[in-house]
Structure formats: structure tokens, C-alpha cells
Amino acid sequence: MEDQQVGSLRFHIDFSQPLYEQILDQVRSAIAKGEIGLGDKMPSVRELAQELRVNPNTVMRAYQELERDGLTEKRRGQGTFVTSSPEHVRSFRTALAAKYIDSFMDQMESLGLTWNDIQSYIEQKYDAEEGGSMR
Amino acid sequence: MEDQQVGSLRFHIDFSQPLYEQILDQVRSAIAKGEIGLGDKMPSVRELAQELRVNPNTVMRAYQELERDGLTEKRRGQGTFVTSSPEHVRSFRTALAAKYIDSFMDQMESLGLTWNDIQSYIEQKYDAEEGGSMR
DNA sequence: TTAGGTGTATTAAGTGATATAATACACTTA
DNA sequence: TAAGTGTATTATATCACTTAATACACCTAA
Numbered sequence: 001m002e003d004q005q006v007g008s009l010r011f012h013i014d015f016s017q018p019l020y021e022q023i024l025d026q027v028r029s030a031i032a033k034g035e036i037g038l039g040d041k042m043p044s045v046r047e048l049a050q051e052l053r054v055n056p057n058t059v060m061r062a063y064q065e066l067e068r069d070g071l072t073e074k075r076r077g078q079g080t081f082v083t084s085s086p087e088h089v090r091s092f093r094t095a096l097a098a099k100y101i102d103s104f105m106d107q108m109e110s111l112g113l114t115w116n117d118i119q120s121y122i123e124q125k126y127d128a129e130e131g132g133s134m135r
Numbered sequence: 136m137e138d139q140q141v142g143s144l145r146f147h148i149d150f151s152q153p154l155y156e157q158i159l160d161q162v163r164s165a166i167a168k169g170e171i172g173l174g175d176k177m178p179s180v181r182e183l184a185q186e187l188r189v190n191p192n193t194v195m196r197a198y199q200e201l202e203r204d205g206l207t208e209k210r211r212g213q214g215t216f217v218t219s220s221p222e223h224v225r226s227f228r229t230a231l232a233a234k235y236i237d238s239f240m241d242q243m244e245s246l247g248l249t250w251n252d253i254q255s256y257i258e259q260k261y262d263a264e265e266g267g268s269m270r
Numbered sequence: 271t272t273a274g275g276t277g278t279a280t281t282a283a284g285t286g287a288t289a290t291a292a293t294a295c296a297c298t299t300a
Numbered sequence: 301t302a303a304g305t306g307t308a309t310t311a312t313a314t315c316a317c318t319t320a321a322t323a324c325a326c327c328t329a330a
Contacts, residue, residue: 057319
């Protein structure tokens, strides 16, 4: 699949998952990682839809979820903007991470794996170090 | 939701996910954790369908996937049995765990979390210890 | 004031995954 | 032979997802 750049946002869209979900995840990621700055203007619904060759309603769905998450704010007639509140980003990131981690731990438990099993695998595969990043 | 016991298998089925997927996951888990023994007979397609109040085709779909995974074997006219090969179970468990872990690490990376962030959260929440289990 | 860009809402339609239902067939065991 | 296996087929229904075509209220800049 091909990557697409729209403003400061990068997208890789395929058909493995719902389109609105991929848009949602990738914008979330960009905000969480600071690839798009606090207060920055997002692409308009119509523009992003056109760039990604997707229906405006599909982009809308992703944008509405982003606002519910507190990651964006809308200004009538002006557009959609990334929240200016670092706390909003931080708390959302924490909550989502917790959700992912809990779900992951349930999966591991269902396979009968211990925490040490997981650590072994990860440290071996990702070569994690004290204080290092994951890559 | 209510739990159901069918032979040595426990099920909790709800409507949060596809039915065949829940059946699949829960049988996998039972095999991986040894809750149902190697070589044991599984409930028949019709019996399990009746117990879970689900269509036989839905159980069939889960059973076919289990066989593709190498976790079960079918004997014509006799029924479906858990594989007698510990290696099959072990290799499947390893492969599935790797898939889960990789997907999880991608999620964490998308939120900009480091391996240490994850460790801190888990050790705090699950109170993991050296050599201990996850619960 | 006007023109064009915002987000939003509505209605209609199509597709695919999921699930149910009813039925039939080949095979094995007792 | 009878009953229990897995399997296959056909039809139907529902729901999530997506597209399409419009329309409306709001804001900004010319």
C-alpha cells in the first residue's frame, strides 16, 4: 500500500480494517507522538476525504471520535484543531495505553504465559535496554 | 453473561465479538492451559451448538479453524479430538503469542511509549515478581 | 454583502461478514 | 440397521461499513 502525506500527517490506508478506524488510529498516533503540534489545524473533512479517496462521512466519523477523546476541538466555520491542552493528550494517552495493556495481558493469560515469558521474548526480539526506546 | 460448562470446557459467550471467534479463542485457551487434555474428545458440533444455543454452522467454523491450527484432529464418524502432539500445542502457542506480542508492541509504539513505560505500568498494576505468574 | 470554506445532518443505496435455518450426504460404531 | 459423527448446500436475515448526493448554519476574506 502507498503512504500519503496530508499536511504534517502521514497515512497508510489499506482494507484490513475499517477506514474510519485507520484514520482515527493514525491521527491519534501523530498527536500522541507530537508529529502534529498542539493547536495545529487539521486538514478539513473534505480535503482529507479527497486526499485519501474516501467519503467525507468516513472522515467525519473519525473526527467526531477524536473530539470525543478530547484530542481535537472544532471551531465553527474555521475547522478542526488539535487540542492546545497537553493534559488532554497526556490523559488520553495514558487511558488508551492502559486499555491496550489490560487487553494484552488478558490475551497472554489465556495462553498461559507468565510475565517472565513475555519479558524474555521482548528483550530477545526487540533488544530492549535500560531506559532505551523500543526500536 | 452466564458461564457454561460443556464437558471439561468452560465458555462465556456474549455479543461483543463474533460467536465463532469467541468459541475459537476459548477452546484454544483451554488447550493451551491444559484444561482439556491431549487426545481428549471434544464435544460434537451438534452438541456444542445446542449447549451454547448457537447454529451448528457457527461451531463448525470454529472447529475448522482449530484443525487448521493443528490443535485438533477429526476422525470420520467418531468426532473431533484434541491433538495428541505436545509439539503442535507448543508451537501454536508460541506462534500466537508472538503475533499478539508484536501487535501489542506496535500499539505501544504508536502511542510513543517505551518498554520501560510498559514495565512500570505492569509491575505496578499486576504486582509481578521475579518468576511469579501474572495473577 | 457576497463567495467560498468550515463542520454537520439526512436519506438512500450497496457490499460483505456474521448468523440462523433446513436439509442432505458419507462415514463409523454399536 | 440405527444413531451419532463431520460436512456441504441453499436461502434468508441482520448489521457494520462505505459511498453518494444534498442541504444547512456558521465563519472568514474579498
